[in-house]
Amino acid sequence: MTALLLASARTDIADYLSTLIQIYTLLIVLYIIINLLFSLGLRPPYSPGMDAVLTFLREICEPFLRIFRRVIPMVGAFDFSPILAILTLQIINSLVVQGAIHG
Secondary structure, eight states: HHHHHHHHHHHHHHHHHHHHHHHHHHHHHHHHHHHHHOOOOOOOOOOHHHHHHHEEEEEEEHHHHHHHHHSSSOTTTTTHHHHHHHHHHHHIIIIIIIIOOOO
């Protein structure tokens, strides 16, 4: 009975971590798309709601992306750090969460 309960808890934790990684990946992709649109000159008119969303995305994504910007500097106008960050998240999801925890 205890083994079944522990296996169930381990599976729940793995599913939770996997979901968190996927949501964080989506937030990074959204942040990249918004920054790309801004760099193309497509800025929406100022609104407090939009400003709050942009501030939230910046505060959530920038600390993680900054780690990878130290490793891979920008090449011209291209920033490859989000690609490395997303790949790292997917590798963590595959190896650690799905492989080690989920079993």
